[in-house]
Amino acid sequence: MANNDSIKKTFIVAAVLCIVCSVIVSSASVMLKPMQSANKALDFKRNILMAAGMYDESKSVDDMFQQISVKVINLETGKFTDEVDASKYDQRKASKDPARSESLDKSTDIAGLGRIEKYSYVYIVEGANGDIEKLILPIRGYGLWSTLRGFVALKSDLNTVIGLGYYEHGETPGLGGEVDNPAWKAKWEGKKVYGSDNEVLLSVIKGSVSSDTPNAEHKVDGLSGATLTSDGVDNMIKFWLGENGFAPFLANLKSGEA
Structure with missing residues (x-):
C-alpha cells in the first residue's frame, strides 16, 4: 500500500510540475512577444538599409531609417496609392488573401508565388530637391527548400543595382544559404537590370562572370553547388523587375507619372 501511495504521489508531483512549467513558458511567451515583434521590425529595417548600402552598425537603425520614405503602390497601375494605409498594411497577409491578391497562372509565375498582392511597399531615399536617389524594392520567390524574402536596391537611374539581400529563407547552409x-552579395553592386529595349537582362548564371563574359554588366555568379537556389534568385529578379512586378511602376517613375 505504501508503494502505491508513493507512485501516486510521484505522478501527482510530476503533473503539478508540468502544469507549473507550462504556465511559466506560456507567460514568458506572452511577455516576450512585444520584444520579439520589435526586434523583428528592427531587423526588417536593418535589411532594407543594408540592401541600400546605408547600414552603419555604430548608429541606431531607427535613426538611419528616418532617411527612408515608406510608400505603397498599386502593382497593376504602377502608381502610388492611398487606398491602403502604409502604416498598417500587411503585405504578407495580403498576398494570401483572395480579396487582396490575384492568382498567377503557371506561364507567368516563374518565381513560384502562387498569388500576387494588389499593393506593394516601396522604400525611397529622396535627395534635397525631392528626386529619388535610391529605390528599395521587396522581392520574394521560391528557391530549393523555401521562399526567399529580401530586397533589391536601385540607384536613381532605376537600372543600376546598389545591393541585394535576404532577411528570410530556409536554404541549405553552405550551399543555397550562401545568399x-x-x-556573393557584393557581386550585385553596379550590375544593370535592363537592356536597351527595357527587357530584364539581369541574371544569375551558372559558373562565374569574367571580363570575357558577354554582357557581363547584366550577369552575377551562380552559387556553387546550389543550382536550384540560383535559379530561384534569377527567376524572382526577372519576375519582380518585369512587367508583372515593378516594371510598370519604374516606367511611371521615369516618365514622372507615378
Missing part, C-alpha cells in the same frame, strides 16, 4: 555571404 547571405557578403562576398
Whole structure:
C-alpha cells in the first residue's frame, strides 16, 4: 500500500510540475512577444538599409531609417496609392488573401508565388530637391527548400543595382544559404537590370562572370553547388523587375507619372 501511495504521489508531483512549467513558458511567451515583434521590425529595417548600402552598425537603425520614405503602390497601375494605409498594411497577409491578391497562372509565375498582392511597399531615399536617389524594392520567390524574402536596391537611374539581400529563407547552409555571404552579395553592386529595349537582362548564371563574359554588366555568379537556389534568385529578379512586378511602376517613375 505504501508503494502505491508513493507512485501516486510521484505522478501527482510530476503533473503539478508540468502544469507549473507550462504556465511559466506560456507567460514568458506572452511577455516576450512585444520584444520579439520589435526586434523583428528592427531587423526588417536593418535589411532594407543594408540592401541600400546605408547600414552603419555604430548608429541606431531607427535613426538611419528616418532617411527612408515608406510608400505603397498599386502593382497593376504602377502608381502610388492611398487606398491602403502604409502604416498598417500587411503585405504578407495580403498576398494570401483572395480579396487582396490575384492568382498567377503557371506561364507567368516563374518565381513560384502562387498569388500576387494588389499593393506593394516601396522604400525611397529622396535627395534635397525631392528626386529619388535610391529605390528599395521587396522581392520574394521560391528557391530549393523555401521562399526567399529580401530586397533589391536601385540607384536613381532605376537600372543600376546598389545591393541585394535576404532577411528570410530556409536554404541549405553552405550551399543555397550562401545568399547571405557578403562576398556573393557584393557581386550585385553596379550590375544593370535592363537592356536597351527595357527587357530584364539581369541574371544569375551558372559558373562565374569574367571580363570575357558577354554582357557581363547584366550577369552575377551562380552559387556553387546550389543550382536550384540560383535559379530561384534569377527567376524572382526577372519576375519582380518585369512587367508583372515593378516594371510598370519604374516606367511611371521615369516618365514622372507615378
